[in-house]
Amino acid sequence: MMYQYDSIDHQIVQQRVDQFRHQVDRRLAGELSEDEFRPLRLMNGLYLQRHAYMLRVAIPYGLVNTRQMRMLAHIAREYDKDYGHFTTRQNIQYNWPPLRRVPDILQDLASVEMHAIQTSGNCIRNISADHLAGVAADEIEDPRPYCEILRQWSSFHPEFSYLPRKFKIAFTGARKDRAAVAVHDIGFRVVEGPDGENGFEVIVGGGLGRTPVIGEVIRPFLPKRDLLSYTEAIMRVYNLHGNRDNMYKARIKILVRSLGPEEFGRQVEETWERIKDGVLVLEQAEIDRVRAFFAPESYDEAAAQNFDHEAAAHTNPAFARWLGQNVKAHKEAGYNVVFVSLKAPGVPSGDITSTQMELVADLADQFSFGEIRATHDQNLVLADVPNAGLFPIWQALQAAALATPNIGTLTDLICCPGLDFCSLANSGSIGVANAITDRFEDFDYLHDLGELRLKMSGCINACGHHHVGHIGILGISKNGEEWYQIMLGGSAEDDASLGKWLGPAIPKDDIVDAISRLLVAYVDVRLPEERFLDCYRRIGREPFKEAVYGDAAA
Amino acid sequence: MATLLLKERRIIADPYTELADDAPLPDGPVLVSFPRWLDEHEVLLGRGVDVGVRLPNDADADVLAPALLGASLLVLDFPGPKDGRAFSQARIFRDLHGFEGEIRATGTILRDQIFYMHRCGFDAFEISEDANLADILAAFEEFTIAYQAAADDHIPAYRRRHLQTEA
Numbered sequence: 001m002m003y004q005y006d007s008i009d010h011q012i013v014q015q016r017v018d019q020f021r022h023q024v025d026r027r028l029a030g031e032l033s034e035d036e037f038r039p040l041r042l043m044n045g046l047y048l049q050r051h052a053y054m055l056r057v058a059i060p061y062g063l064v065n066t067r068q069m070r071m072l073a074h075i076a077r078e079y080d081k082d083y084g085h086f087t088t089r090q091n092i093q094y095n096w097p098p099l100r101r102v103p104d105i106l107q108d109l110a111s112v113e114m115h116a117i118q119t120s121g122n123c124i125r126n127i128s129a130d131h132l133a134g135v136a137a138d139e140i141e142d143p144r145p146y147c148e149i150l151r152q153w154s155s156f157h158p159e160f161s162y163l164p165r166k167f168k169i170a171f172t173g174a175r176k177d178r179a180a181v182a183v184h185d186i187g188f189r190v191v192e193g194p195d196g197e198n199g200f201e202v203i204v205g206g207g208l209g210r211t212p213v214i215g216e217v218i219r220p221f222l223p224k225r226d227l228l229s230y231t232e233a234i235m236r237v238y239n240l241h242g243n244r245d246n247m248y249k250a251r252i253k254i255l256v257r258s259l260g261p262e263e264f265g266r267q268v269e270e271t272w273e274r275i276k277d278g279v280l281v282l283e284q285a286e287i288d289r290v291r292a293f294f295a296p297e298s299y300d301e302a303a304a305q306n307f308d309h310e311a312a313a314h315t316n317p318a319f320a321r322w323l324g325q326n327v328k329a330h331k332e333a334g335y336n337v338v339f340v341s342l343k344a345p346g347v348p349s350g351d352i353t354s355t356q357m358e359l360v361a362d363l364a365d366q367f368s369f370g371e372i373r374a375t376h377d378q379n380l381v382l383a384d385v386p387n388a389g390l391f392p393i394w395q396a397l398q399a400a401a402l403a404t405p406n407i408g409t410l411t412d413l414i415c416c417p418g419l420d421f422c423s424l425a426n427s428g429s430i431g432v433a434n435a436i437t438d439r440f441e442d443f444d445y446l447h448d449l450g451e452l453r454l455k456m457s458g459c460i461n462a463c464g465h466h467h468v469g470h471i472g473i474l475g476i477s478k479n480g481e482e483w484y485q486i487m488l489g490g491s492a493e494d495d496a497s498l499g500k501w502l503g504p505a506i507p508k509d510d511i512v513d514a515i516s517r518l519l520v521a522y523v524d525v526r527l528p529e530e531r532f533l534d535c536y537r538r539i540g541r542e543p544f545k546e547a548v549y550g551d552a553a554a
Numbered sequence: 555m556a557t558l559l560l561k562e563r564r565i566i567a568d569p570y571t572e573l574a575d576d577a578p579l580p581d582g583p584v585l586v587s588f589p590r591w592l593d594e595h596e597v598l599l600g601r602g603v604d605v606g607v608r609l610p611n612d613a614d615a616d617v618l619a620p621a622l623l624g625a626s627l628l629v630l631d632f633p634g635p636k637d638g639r640a641f642s643q644a645r646i647f648r649d650l651h652g653f654e655g656e657i658r659a660t661g662t663i664l665r666d667q668i669f670y671m672h673r674c675g676f677d678a679f680e681i682s683e684d685a686n687l688a689d690i691l692a693a694f695e696e697f698t699i700a701y702q703a704a705a706d707d708h709i710p711a712y713r714r715r716h717l718q719t720e721a
Contacts, residue, residue, distance in 0.1 A: 008711050011699055019696045023666070039635060040666055122636060152701040152711065158670035159645050159704070162638025239642045240614075274616070274650050279703040279710060286712050 002063050002371060003148045003293045005113045012155070013110045016117055020044050021103035028100060043161070045091075045119030046102060050423045055094045055102060056119040057109060061129035061147040061171070062090030062374040064114075066361040069372055071112040073357035079105050084357065086342060086350040088414055088465060089168065090128045090374040091119055095421060117155060122163045124154035124235070128170045130178045131375040134294060135383045137331040141190045141198050143173035145290040146227060149282065153228050160235045164242035165250035167235070168207075180376060182206050182214050182496035183468060185252045186234060191221060199223045204234060204264070205256030210460050212467040212498045213253040216261040218268060224287060226272075229280035233272035237264070297369045297384050303334030307387030318405075319394050321443060325405040327390065334387050338368075340380040340397060341404040341412065345437045348430045349415040350378030352402075359400050363393050377414055377453075379407065410452040410519075411437045414465055418458030418475065419482070425458035427475025427482035427508070432456065435512045449519060451531045453491070468492035470533040471515065472499045484511045486518070488544060489536045500541060503549050514548045521547035561656070561678040563691055570606050570627060585629060588613065592621065599624045606656075611639045615646035622647075625655060630676070632661035641674045648675030648705040668693045675705035 005013075020040075027037045038048075045056035057072070064072070072092055076084045079101050080094045087093055097105055109115055119126055127147045134142045150169065154160070160167075172179040173190040181187025187203035200222045206215025222230055234252075241259075243250045256264045313320035328337040340360055342350050352360075360380060364372050367389035368382040375381055385393060397403035406412045413436065416422065418429030433456060440446050455469030459476075466472030472487040483505040490499030506514050519532075521544055526535045536544065559568045570585040583604035591598070591607045598605045606627030609618070622628065628647060630640040640659065647653040658678040659671050665686075668679060672694060681690060703710040709717075 006715070008699055008701075008715065012697065012701065015697050019666075036664070039664070122638075149712075155701050156670075156697065157702055158673035158700075159641045160638070161670055162636055162641065162667070236642050236645075240639055244637060244639075271616075279713075283716075285716055289712075289715070 001293060001295045001297065001369075002065060002144075003060075003290070009113070009152075010110075013113075013115050013117070016044075016115065016156075017103065017106045017110050020106060024099065024103050039121065042121035043118060043123065044102075044106065045116035046099075047120060048423075049095070050421055052096045053099055053102070054421075055097045055105060055116060056087070057092045057094070057114060057116050058119050058126045059090050059092060059114075059374050060151050061127060061133070061144050062131055062376070063144070064372050064374070066365050066370045066372070068112045068114055069357055069361040069364070071108060071114070073354040073361070075105055075108060076354040076357070083351055083353045085348070085417070086352065086374050086378045086380070088376050088378060088463065089126055090131075090376055091126055092374070095417075120166075121161075122165050122167075123161045124157065124163075124167045124169065126168075127151050127154070128168075128179055128184075128376060130172045130174055131373045131381050132178060132328075132337060132383070133173055134296065135330050135332070135335075135337055136174050136176075136178075137329060138175040139173050139331070140175065140192060141173045142291075142294055143171035143188070143190055144294050145287065146188070146200075146224070147171050148290050148293070149286065150227065150231065153231070157235075160239055163235075163239055164244045165247065165252075167238070167252070169231075177494045177496075180465075180468070180492040180496075183208055183212070183465075183492055184215065186231065187215055188227075193221055193223070197223070200227065202230065202234075204268075205253040205261070206496075207251050207253045208462040208465055208467050209251070210248055210462075211251075211253065212462070213257065214496050214498065215253070216256060216264075218256075218261060218265045225282050225284075226276060227282050229276045229278070229282075230268070230272055232275060232280055233268050236271050237267050241267075299332045299335060299384070300386060301334075303332075303386035303388070305334070307334075307390065309387070309390075312391055318398070319391060321447075322394050322398075322403050322405040323390065325409070325447065326403065326407045330384070332384075336385045336387065336390060338382040338385045338390070338393060339375075339407040340382065340402050341406055342379050342402070343406055343412050343437070344401045344404045345411075345441060346434055347401070348417070349413060349433060352380075356400050356402060359396060360402070363396055367393055377412065379412070405443060406446060408451050408453075409446050410440050410449055410454055410471075411446060413437075413454040413456060414469070415456045416458050416464035418456075422458065422463075424461055425475065426460075426477035427458050427484065429456045429458040429464060429473075429475055432473065432475075432484065432508070432511055436515060439512050439516060449523070449532070450529075451533075453533075454515075455490070465492065466490070467498045468496070469499060470531075470536070471518070473511070473515075476505055478505055482508045484508065486511075486514065486548065488518075488541060489533065491533060502541060503545050506548075517547045518544055556683040557660075557680040558683055558685075559658075559678060560681050560687075560690065563694070565687065570604070572608070583626070585627065588618070591625070595624065606658075608660075609643070611637065611643065611661075613643065615643040616650065619647060619651040619653070622653075627656045627658060628653065629658045629660055632659060632663055632667075635662050635664055635667075637662075641670060644671070644675040645705055665690050665693050669696055673700065673704040673706045 170184040183206040189201040202219040203215035373381040415433040419425040456473040457464035468490040487499035585606035604626035608629040
């Protein structure tokens with residue numbers, strides 16, 4: 001179940017489409033220079049990249065229905081090169097739309113309650129959430145109603161559309177954080193309150209990029225009624241006091257660091273005092289109204305009886321492997337969370353063709369209540385699959401190259417578009433990712449390596465989140481060539497930590513061997529069942545440094 | 555850059571004379587810097603004509619607001635197309651302090667920012683002489699409804715929904 005637009009939502013989105021069409025017309029007629037057009041197009045997620053415009057479409061908290069997914073497929077086919085790219089913020093990007101057709105794309109999106117509003121620019125961006133919201137066993141409360149409430153409050157907010165820099169918010173409602181709340185500008189974590197009512201822990205000032213920082217808890221408990229007013233207070237302090245002299249030092253994390261979390265929190269509280277009991281109070285009636293859109297599916301009690309996992313696994317090892325790796329537990333007996341891997345060998349992380357999108361939509365209609373989620377690892381999720389659906393889904397996904405059994409492993413890596421696409425990049429990332437996937441194609445070895453989050457960025461802007469990878473790789477430019485630096489020990493989860501550099505940069509031809517040596521060293525010294533990350537935290541950097549650099553490190 | 559004053563959807567002549575800090579007082583409404591206002595506001599207000607104050611865009615609106623009692627005009631600055639501080643300043647004066655006089659936007663004003671400025675409490679805009687007036691006026695109408703409450707409308711969209719269903 002998901003939010004449905006009413007006439008207010010439709011009107012706002014339509015007026016935005018009309019406004020943008022008018023802006024594009026003026027641009028194409030020469031009435032707006034590129035400089036004047038830039039802030040306007042960025043507000044609609046339209047970037048100018050290395051080869052072409054890139055359009056970033058919002059997928060609020062990562063949730064789409066099948067009608068929307070089919071429209072995303074149509075857009076890829078009709079306006080682009082037949083594929084889309086899912087991002088680390090649960091959005092989808094198109095790399096080749098012609099400028100004059102972008103208003104038509106936005107119109108098509110509006111017809112299925114989608115848009116590209118505020119997916120770029122110095123404003124509040126897409127609010128992301130746990131991809132297992134509503135189905136995870138460890139969930140305290142589904143955060144998505146609050147994501148939707150905050151999404152509306154932040155859309156076209158007149159005071160906060162010209163911030164010092166972009167602003168990213170994430171929510172988690174579970175005990176285990178799958179939304180990386182510690183590395184967002186604001187992270188909200190649902191927590192149980194002192195009197196039994198849930199509220200939010202508010203974390204501010206996390207982020208990656210050039211200055212990676214883990215966020216600070218500014219307020220351990222915020223009642224739900226104060227969600228909008230408190231967020232408005234944070235935004236006002238940031239808008240007024242965030243650094244505007246240096247765009248590389250303009251995120252809120254810099255302000256929190258320079259004031260110190262206590263002083264920052266004090267300023268927020270002082271600002272909040274003035275507004276907390278006014279029009280911004282979030283009333284229970286509104287919470288109830290939006291929550292109703294996210295009611296649980298009508299699960300079939302008989303689903304649990306419908307499947308003999310073991311028998312199927314015995315007869316089909318490939319299916320068993322996929323079951324073990326790509327299917328996770330659901331809080332409802334007889335149901336499963338199915339990950340659709342967009343990390344097939346030879347395909348850039350997160351890329352998906354229009355035909356594949358349509359297949360996933362068909363499977364969702366047939367087996368998963370017509371909804372699909374995008375994860376912030378650039379995969380998709382069918383979140384409510386009954387036991388009886390597992391084998392047919394696997395067969396269909398397998399035939400479409402969407403069943404690579406690698407979720408959570410080394411080859412389920414995050415990788416930014418890099419030098420092939422992005423005008424900010426220093427190095428190629430997709431090529432290295434492909435080489436890694438090739439090298440580690442043996443699934444037995446891959447699964448033996450266990451849980452591994454490898455994250456790669458083609459430049460220090462860190463769109464690939466390399467600081468929070470168990471293994472992080474950063475592409476740099478050295479003497480005009482593509483070199484790579486390795487960092488180890490990062491994590492975006494509850495045990496959030498930033499990785500540490502391993503040693504000198506490594507040339508492109510050697511990087512995959514280096515990763516290989518790293519992993520051989522890990523397998524050599526690990527304790528039974530010990531993850532790579534935990535092994536690193538236990539034994540430190542030196543053994544890995546020696547494995548990668550050998551005598552040169554001494 | 556020569557500018558025109560847009561107020562209440564029309565171009566009007568500016569009734570205020572802007573004064574340097576050491577300039578003598580003419581007849582009629584005057585616009586002064588904040589330091590001059592601090593020094594001379596009693597004298598200026600004692601003349602019985604309107605006084606406007608020009609504020610830099612890093613001025614702390616909440617702290618200064620009580621000291622601006624009696625001013626009829628606040629001129630707030632947008633030093634560049636990306637600098638959105640004055641949006642907050644205007645809301646603070648309008649919403650938190652109930653300022654009822656004119657709040658005027660000056661500096662770099664993009665036509666497409668005017669709607670937000672209006673929502674934040676600006677009611678006058680110094681626009682470029684070359685600006686396309688019809689286009690600018692259209693900017694006010696581009697959105698007929700908004701999600702969140704602001705200075706121009708204290709009922710957020712979701713409250714409207716509840717009012718509708720209760721009716």
